[in-house]
Amino acid sequence: MEEKKVRIHLEKHYWPDEIRARRKRNLGRILASVGLVLTFVFGWVVGSTFATGEPVEETTDFAKLEAIYQIMSEDWYFGKDVLELQTKLIDDAINGMVDGGGDIHTSYLTSEEAKQFNDSLNMGFVGIGVQYYDSNGTYIIERVFRGSPAERAGVLPGDIIFKVNGAEVTGIGSDELAAKVKGENGSIVEIDFLREGVTVSKKITRAPINNTAYGEMIDAETALLEIYTFGDTTGNEVMDILDDFETKGAKRLILDLRDNGGGYLSTLETIGSFFVEKGGILIQQEFINGTTDTSKSSGFVTVDWEKIVILVNGNTASASEVLVAALDENLENKVTIVGTLTYGKGTVQTQRPFSDQSILKYTIAQWLTPSGKKIDGIGITPDVVVELPAIMENGFEPLEEGETIAPDSVHVAIVSLQEALSFLGYDVDRQDGYYSPKSVEEFKKYQATYGTAVDGVLTQEWISRLHADVARVWHEEMDTRDTQMAKAVELIHE
Template sequence: MMFKNGRGKKIALLVASLMTLMMLGGVVVQKQCAAEGSNDYDSIELFTDVLAIVKKSYVEEVDTKKLIYGAINGMLASLDPHSSFMPPDMYKEMRIDTKGSFGGLGIEITIKDGLLTVISPIEDTPAFRAGIKAGDQILKIEDKFTKDLTIMDAVKRMRGPKGTKVTLTIMREGFDKPKEFTLVRDIIQVKSVRYKTLDDGYGYVRIAQFQEKTDEDLSKALASLKQENGGSLKGLILDLRNDPGGLLDQAVKVADHFISDGLIVYTEGREKDSRMQFSARASGTEPNYPLVVLINSGSASASEIVAGALQDHKRAVIMGTQSFGKGSVQTIIPLSDESGLRLTTALYYTPSGRSIQAKGITPDIVVERAEIQATDRKEGHIREKDLENHFENEGKDKPENQAGKDKTPVHKIDEQLKGDYQVQRALDLLKGWEILKNINKD
């Protein structure tokens, strides 16, 4: 296309320069263009031609920056579900997210098979309390269909002031038709690590999300659990269910707590900087007590790194259901106008060389989610005490046995965990482990 005046040429040069600066700081793009010849220059010229036509002939006057942002959004959306452009306001919120406090509904989302899909709801958030589940497909946000929305557009629509409402139209396996869920926005305060003693010597640690202080919080949790249990643990449950991931370095540090040496995770990408290896250090490693890691379809990214590393090193039994399968690494690149680029730069691999991209981590023991309900109903079995003229127990137990019977448990498991079938199965496995160990000693 030929420009009719000098002003058109200046616009073209300005836009070309802007695009070069915004793509990874310019240096990489310039190298790429030089290496690949004139094709990239032709494409950029095509882009500037279209931009000039729109600026000149579109029915209404348009903002150049809005057009540029739209073009970058479209470019990144054509790559993969996790690469995206963040305007300044979204980039600022993303940085706040990793610190564990942000406004919205508490849903981690992705695009799967072309549909906006829930990776997992975050604990104790409006989404979690409303019953949103991993795997739910979000068809509409208010009256806007999500099919043509980017992830960032969807996030922007779901966020808003505390106390305001937003309606999501959800399709779920088992639903006859989509259902509407009306949620009230709140300030989301994500507590990364929670912990509890389940029984004497048996600890439980829940990691909800990998944030800046997850490693520090885990260290404190493990120290407290050991202090509560006489200085040591007989076993630990590490709960990574519905953990959507987060910071890679925090995943490495969490795995390092339980692995004394060897590879934790490595990444492979095109650029030298994206090819990295992370290994365990001997210092600060936890004692080799039995460990069960719980995962499910909402366990993604960083939580899969931890589960995969512990599984490959045979340090833990992985229990639950197949994880999400997000095996890609996103690099956050700040841009000159305070916007940001989230770009998939590598795939990560477990120590044995497994890529979990679109596959996930397969549990060693598959345990589906189920609810445990207490019942007072008699099962109909006859016991010795039901027989007429049975002998009464006159309290002739040996003193040590009697002392054991009269002992009151120090720790009482809370109702939520008591009804959690997967946690109870994990606890049974740890106790069985201890029993077998003692049998082998005898």
């Protein structure tokens, strides 16, 4: 099978819920494959009960693999019930080999999975321009990208996607929802959202989504640059934004890299060159043979910044961490890092595509900062540590379908409940997961705001409502709630 090497990228990291889902999916694949083999072997061993075949002769490991594949595809009884059996056997075998190394950043992706991965990295698709969270089948808008069709239509963080073109979507798969929302450029999608328990209908005209960065002047000499990912178009987007800043006389910059999980190395090198003088080291890569490759700035600096404050958090990963380290070590006296410890992903991945559009995404190197420091598993500690409210740092712990939490219980989801209630202004007495009488009392007050039964029992439906309300309040009161941004503004003007 012909393969071609393509650009290296510093992979966007998986969110914890994505990692759990991926591990569960891959474990299922591995167990399924192992189960098939064990079933065959067991049937052969107990020969007196089951029919046996002739021993398979093989001279190499690959011959053995081929022989097993042939048996499973031609003679395995239950193979008749498996859709596209041969493709499934190959994919499962590849996944078993790839996942066996224990590297969560190395994976085999089918053509569909590969397209989804690269689309998410580049944000290169036709849609409405939102980021949503799957709360066990309830889809909550967490971010509306600036300048997107969704923003123009008035979609807000905290809105719950209820119906798409008249069809209810609660409980369907995330991929199925994405397929319903995406569509042809210029076409209209009608979405019903739930906002504080009230249905809000929006007709949204789909458009290409390439919003990977945003910039604005927050005062006469201070600029804000947000970079969401390091995709194909991000370098050009950032260049245009910086040119606009130069025209407007910007002297100070707040660079927001929170929740930026990384992207392409080539894009990182381009953006780094907008800040670091020519020849300055941006990244070092350490390969399997012990050699080190150094990438240097091309020197495309347009603004000589007096001061730069960089915002980071636990979801700032990979290429974002590279940029933070490059600016911090090359512009040491100008840069202050604010926020919380970064993710600590210090490895580099590349993609090898195959003729069927599937890809093997695998780790080829470890990256080092310009001064040679390792980041993998360590992260970058900010100069000024500023934490957000607990629920914004920790997120929500989902419940299993049908699971309920009654008063006088201890459960990790109660931590989410207590942190969310505290964020929303309720007087909880603790945030340690014990469902105390006071916590129950405050939760009942919250339930009463929805005009429904007040029983103090926590369910996934209530977690989804809490999540939506937290997202909405965060958006509405961001000027006072975002303590990290407030600290950045304070420091940039010192």
